[in-house]
Amino acid sequence: MIRNLIWETDGVLFDTNPAVTYAISQSLNEMGCSIALNVVDDLARQSLDFCVDTLAARFKLDPALLRQRFAERYRQIPPERQLPFPGAREVCAWIVARGGLNLIATARKAESTRALLAAHGMTDLFRDIFTPEQGYPCKPNPAILLAALEKHALNPAETLLICRNEHDIQAGQAAGVATCRFGSADVSSLPSLRVKEYRALLTYLDELSQQGAVFQRNLSE
Numbered sequence: 001m002i003r004n005l006i007w008e009t010d011g012v013l014f015d016t017n018p019a020v021t022y023a024i025s026q027s028l029n030e031m032g033c034s035i036a037l038n039v040v041d042d043l044a045r046q047s048l049d050f051c052v053d054t055l056a057a058r059f060k061l062d063p064a065l066l067r068q069r070f071a072e073r074y075r076q077i078p079p080e081r082q083l084p085f086p087g088a089r090e091v092c093a094w095i096v097a098r099g100g101l102n103l104i105a106t107a108r109k110a111e112s113t114r115a116l117l118a119a120h121g122m123t124d125l126f127r128d129i130f131t132p133e134q135g136y137p138c139k140p141n142p143a144i145l146l147a148a149l150e151k152h153a154l155n156p157a158e159t160l161l162i163c164r165n166e167h168d169i170q171a172g173q174a175a176g177v178a179t180c181r182f183g184s185a186d187v188s189s190l191p192s193l194r195v196k197e198y199r200a201l202l203t204y205l206d207e208l209s210q211q212g213a214v215f216q217r218n219l220s221e
Contacts, residue, residue, distance in 0.1 A: 024055070030069060110131045
């Protein structure tokens with residue numbers, strides 16, 4: 001059964017994409033460039049770095065300057081406006097109530113991650129946060145996940161990574177943990193589990209707990 005969860009932050013635990021997309025779009029406008037919001041959103045859903053680098057190359061901009069403008073714009077958007085996805089809080093509470101741990105392994109900086117948790121009253125649901133600023137290489141390198149497993153003595157067979165993109169799934173597979181792909185977009189790497197809403201994940205975790213089952217079934221709804 002699954003006792004512990006490792007979460008990605010952006011687009012998985014919190015719906016930050018609208019804020020990120022807006023901040024990048026406004027930054028581009030300030031730099032004399034214009035692009036459709038849906039294009040920015042599609043790029044940002046892959047990763048912020050990928051989005052910035054792609055747009056900087058497209059418009060022949062300094063990527064460092066675009067990152068700086070984005071950071072300035074993004075800081076103006078309160079974390080209270082970047083909500084947790086429906087049902088995510090309940091999944092976290094389910095894990096804690098059964099003596100398990102919720103951890104975060106994210107490309108986002110720890111300070112802004114803590115701000116999101118605090119803004120939505122979720123700080124006490126999480127034991128620890130791991131980020132590349134602590135010296136870990138970015139996914140798909142599994143080092144950040146292996147560090148989380150080692151620090152908190154977690155059994156990989158009882159741990160589930162909740163994520164959304166290709167690199168996360170690859171990192172989870174390399175670390176020996178099951179992976180849950182949240183969302184509807186297709187990825188090449190096959191996750192252990194797919195869910196479009198956390199109500200389905202909560203139901204499945206509850207079934208596993210009641211059955212004492214080994215995590216092995218795919219969930220497509």
